[in-house]
Amino acid sequence: MDYQKLANLLYKNVTLTPEYFYAKYPERKLPAGAEVTRIAPSPTGFFHTGTLYGAMIDKLLADKTNGIFYMRVEDTDQKRKVANAADVAFNMLTKFNTKPNEGFMGEGKPQLGDYGSYVQSERLEIYQAFAKRMVELGRAFPCFCKQTEGKEDVEERREKQIEEMGDILSHDPCRNLDIADIELNLKMGKPWALKLLSNGDPDKTFEFTDLIKGKRELHENAKDIVLMKSNGIPPYAFAHVVDDTLMHTTTVVRGEEWWPSLSAHLEVFDALGIKPPKYAHTPVISKIDEKTGNKRKLSKRYDPEADTRYFLEKGYPTIALNEYLLNLLNSEFENWRKANPTLPYTEYPFSIRKMNSSNPMFDIVKIHDISKNIISTIPAKQLLRNIVDWANEYDEEFAKVLLFHQGFAERLLAIDRENSPRPRKDIGCYSEVKELYSYMFDEYFDPKTITNFDPKLNKHAVYKLLSEYYLTYSSEDNKEDWFNRLKTCAAYCGFADMKTYKANPTAYAGNIADASNIIRVAITGRANTPDLHSIMKLLGVYEVKQRIAYALATLEKELN
RNA sequence: GGCCCCAUCGUCAAGCGGUUAAGACAUCACCCUUUCACGGUGAAGUCAGCAGUUCGAAUCUGCUUGGGGUCACCA
Numbered sequence: 001m002d003y004q005k006l007a008n009l010l011y012k013n014v015t016l017t018p019e020y021f022y023a024k025y026p027e028r029k030l031p032a033g034a035e036v037t038r039i040a041p042s043p044t045g046f047f048h049t050g051t052l053y054g055a056m057i058d059k060l061l062a063d064k065t066n067g068i069f070y071m072r073v074e075d076t077d078q079k080r081k082v083a084n085a086a087d088v089a090f091n092m093l094t095k096f097n098t099k100p101n102e103g104f105m106g107e108g109k110p111q112l113g114d115y116g117s118y119v120q121s122e123r124l125e126i127y128q129a130f131a132k133r134m135v136e137l138g139r140a141f142p143c144f145c146k147q148t149e150g151k152e153d154v155e156e157r158r159e160k161q162i163e164e165m166g167d168i169l170s171h172d173p174c175r176n177l178d179i180a181d182i183e184l185n186l187k188m189g190k191p192w193a194l195k196l197l198s199n200g201d202p203d204k205t206f207e208f209t210d211l212i213k214g215k216r217e218l219h220e221n222a223k224d225i226v227l228m229k230s231n232g233i234p235p236y237a238f239a240h241v242v243d244d245t246l247m248h249t250t251t252v253v254r255g256e257e258w259w260p261s262l263s264a265h266l267e268v269f270d271a272l273g274i275k276p277p278k279y280a281h282t283p284v285i286s287k288i289d290e291k292t293g294n295k296r297k298l299s300k301r302y303d304p305e306a307d308t309r310y311f312l313e314k315g316y317p318t319i320a321l322n323e324y325l326l327n328l329l330n331s332e333f334e335n336w337r338k339a340n341p342t343l344p345y346t347e348y349p350f351s352i353r354k355m356n357s358s359n360p361m362f363d364i365v366k367i368h369d370i371s372k373n374i375i376s377t378i379p380a381k382q383l384l385r386n387i388v389d390w391a392n393e394y395d396e397e398f399a400k401v402l403l404f405h406q407g408f409a410e411r412l413l414a415i416d417r418e419n420s421p422r423p424r425k426d427i428g429c430y431s432e433v434k435e436l437y438s439y440m441f442d443e444y445f446d447p448k449t450i451t452n453f454d455p456k457l458n459k460h461a462v463y464k465l466l467s468e469y470y471l472t473y474s475s476e477d478n479k480e481d482w483f484n485r486l487k488t489c490a491a492y493c494g495f496a497d498m499k500t501y502k503a504n505p506t507a508y509a510g511n512i513a514d515a516s517n518i519i520r521v522a523i524t525g526r527a528n529t530p531d532l533h534s535i536m537k538l539l540g541v542y543e544v545k546q547r548i549a550y551a552l553a554t555l556e557k558e559l560n
Numbered sequence: 561g562g563c564c565c566c567a568u569c570g571u572c573a574a575g576c577g578g579u580u581a582a583g584a585c586a587u588c589a590c591c592c593u594u595u596c597a598c599g600g601u602g603a604a605g606u607c608a609g610c611a612g613u614u615c616g617a618a619u620c621u622g623c624u625u626g627g628g629g630u631c632a633c634c635a
Contacts, residue, residue, distance in 0.1 A: 040635090041635090042634080042635045044634085044635075074635065076634090076635080077634055077635065079634085080634065080635080143633085145633095147633055150632080150634090151632070151634075153632085154631095154632045154634095155632090157632090158631070158632090159561095161561095161631095162561045162562080162631095163561085167561075167562055167563095167631090168561090168562075168631050170631085191633095193633050194633095195633090202563085213565080216564095216565095218564090219563070219564085223631080225632095226632080226633050228633085229633040230633060231633075233633090234633095235632085235633065235634075235635080236634075236635050255629095255635095256564095256565070256566095256628090256629065257629060257630070257635090258630095258635090259564065259565070259629075259630080260563070260564055260565090260629070260630040260631070261630075261631090281565095283565090283566085284628075284629075286627095286628075296627090296628075297628075297629085324572095327572070327573095327584085328572070331572060331573045331574075331583090331584080332573090332574080332583095334572085334573090334583075334584055334585095335574095335583070335584085338583095338584085356572095356573075357565080357566070358565090358566050358567065358628095359565090359566070359627090359628065359629095360571095360572070360573095361571060361572075362571095363571050363572065363585075363586090365571080365585065365586060366571075366572065366584085366585050366586085368585090369584090369585055369586085370585090376598090416596085416597065416598075420598080421598090421599095422597090422598040422599055423597095423598075424596090424597055424598065425597080425598070426596095426597070426598095479594080480594080482594090483594045483595080484594090486594085486595080487594080498593090512594080512595075513595060513596095514595095515595085516594080516595035516596080517595070517596085519595085520595070520596070526596085527596075528596050528597070529595095529596060529597090530596070530597075531594095531595080531596070531597080532595055532596070533594090533595085535596095
């Protein structure tokens with residue numbers, strides 16, 4: 001077969017060569033050991049939590065070595081392409097502290113860097129030059145078979161093949177077409193795709209070292225994978241080889257789902273005479289399927305937390321997700337964090353070698369805990385600003401309420417938090433705040449809740465305590481006096497201090513904790529609130545007395 | 561179905577041939593306390609199974625089981 005002739009037949013208008021592009025995109029001038037990494041999302045709708053997980057590795061690796069972390073848009077699938085999705089991806093990367101320092105910088109913004117375009121659909125002439133070269137080298141052939149329509153068709157064909165011969169065909173029948181057949185097909189205007197003329201032997205293996213998985217045996221590739229689709233656009237495999245070569249990526253971090261096609265990618269690199277980059281195949285974030293009880297990949301269809309927007313909607317500080325993901329990456333991070341509570345997580349000496357290669361399970365409870373710790377360290381003023389920012393986006397009415405009571409809200413958030421060596425950790429995410437502190441705002445306070453007393457308490461005792469307290473409460477009290485007054489009142493109504501009570505529980509109506517709780521419930525409707533003295537002070541004497549009076553009135557009805 | 565990957569408390573996990581098998585979240589108990597928290601102390605809870613190698617196995621090997629991935633002109 002005259003490959004040069006075939007190449008000219010297939011790509012007669014392609015005049016640029018790989019050498020032209022090698023010259024156009026020369027080796028980067030970077031310090032020794034600098035890693036060039038990339039995030040290459042496909043713009044299909046939303047930004048997956050797993051993509052962020054990989055992006056964190058990319059950024060950590062690049063930053064640690066004074067390298068480059070760039071973003072490339074992999075928009076080669078015209079069918080699945082969603083408008084603005086690349087923009088969403090970039091914004092999410094930025095929001096979640098993994099902003100790239102080269103490449104795509106958002107819709108309508110100029111790209112950054114000398115290795116562009118960083119949008120694959122704008123790189124077609126490059127792919128064609130390399131495609132033509134593959135033909136010239138005798139490593140690619142046109143395939144005139146009917147295009148498969150989609151996932152369902154593929155699955156059907158696959159099942160049929162497995163049924164008929166127990167395996168799936170790897171060599172394509174069109175690889176045997178001679179040049180006359182090809183010319184004829186071309187003349188008839190038949191659409192064609194370019195496929196790799198694989199010469200691998202799947203029975204042979206070779207050694208490969210993955211940064212995460214370590215040294216492995218890989219089977220040689222025997223699949224005639226598609227290099228150029230019939231629409232003239234390359235699929236991932238070929239675009240990956242060409243782009244990561246020309247952009248001089250040093251380490252490709254990608255999901256483990258790519259592992260099975262690795263040897264095919266390697267064969268393409270080899271055919272082109274290019275040294276492949278290093279690879280790090282990351283485990284896939286999974287979770288327990290509630291229906292089956294089995295592990296499964298975090299799925300955008302069933303799991304809201306698969307979409308990074310989920311964390312924005314819930315109002316988690318973005319750092320909380322980063323720290324959680326870093327914890328999944330290197331579980332030692334947790335110890336480091338404990339030892340270095342104030343350092344930014346980016347200072348953590350991340351090690352790709354310490355990554356576990358089994359699939360981690362996504363644990364929202366753990367993020368919540370991390371988030372609580374983070375939020376507990378935010379000063380009240382800043383915290384209020386964060387909550388308002390969140391609410392402006394997701395709960396405008398709440399934002400208005402907060403702004404209307406700005407000073408009040410700030411004082412509320414300062415309780416047990418500001419100037420406290422061990423701040424309160426009651427807020428896990430901003431969307432909880434409204435419910436958590438609803439009793440502090442007229443707009444949300446529900447008086448019905450203030451008689452939810454502990455059922456084990458005697459209602460007459462509750463009534464007695466409340467009416468006594470109503471009479472004696474003074475808003476002027478400082479914290480010490482306030483509590484002494486409460487104690488006196490409690491003692492008068494038959495509530496003992498903790499030690500006395502424990503010695504003989506049946507002798508008393510309750511203990512001091514019970515008494516405090518009655519007051520707390522009568523005023524807030526909650527068993528848990530920040531320091532009650534501060535809360536009462538903030539609410540003001542009028543409101544406090546009114547609430548107690550209301551509780552008394554309701555109790556009275558119940559008792560009769 | 562073929563190929564590949566994975567397997568330590570409920571979850572995240574240290575572990576690299578000799579450990580009382582760390583630690584964290586969650587759970588429970590107790591302590592502190594001027595209430596709610598915070599904090600502290602402690603408890604319970606793990607090497608998927610079976611063989612083999614070895615004086616000795618969570619660790620090495622094999623098989624079994626379970627789970628996951630993949631076999632697209634999707635990425």
